[in-house]
Amino acid sequence: MTHLTPWSALAGGLLIGLSASLLLWLNGKIAGISGIARQLIWGERRDFAWRAAFLFGLIAGAAACYALARAFAHTDLAPQARVGFPPVLLIVAGLATGYGTALAHGCTSGHGVCGLARFSRRSAVATAVFLITAIVMTFFVRHVLGLQ
Known part of the structure; x- marks a missing residue:
């Protein structure tokens, strides 16, 4: 950044x-x-x-x-x-995100914003998983694949 x-x-x-x-x-x-x-x-x-x-x-x-x-x-x-980022990777990321939100029964807005505001333990776990996954995937894409 x-x-x-x-x-x-x-x-x-x-x-x-x-x-x-x-x-x-x-x-x-x-x-x-x-x-x-x-x-x-x-x-x-x-x-x-x-x-x-x-x-x-x-x-x-x-x-x-x-x-x-x-x-x-x-x-x-x-x-x-995002310029210069492989479109195939964006499509794969979008599909993986869709699958993940279906698996978690919600997304960052539902769990991270609304669920945490209601002190939902399920939302806290889901949000932690979202964040850890995002950190790992960002590391992988930038440092293993070498894409910026």
Whole structure:
């Protein structure tokens, strides 16, 4: 990492916490992205609208963040898409992540944000496994495969 960005990280964390809290308070739903996406495809039709709106908002919010950062920030600090990384490895990583979230019955947003906030032991274990796996795989990809 070349730039430490504590203010943007703080703002992002606050927005994630606020959005997860609002979804729980206003709809009684937990903001587990993998569960929301899975139920959007295979769930009951009566829940389709809020799930689709939630996922659309994630994508639109990321697009807006990229656009605003590029328009108003120094180009070195604006977020960059991963360039030069093998697409096959990205696909394998995405499939492995999907399998892992199905195996863990949730993802980092469901377990790491919402589950830990509810003091769930299962979520604490799942989050620890997510983090350890991420550290090991990052080491493997960067230092064994030599990809940056």
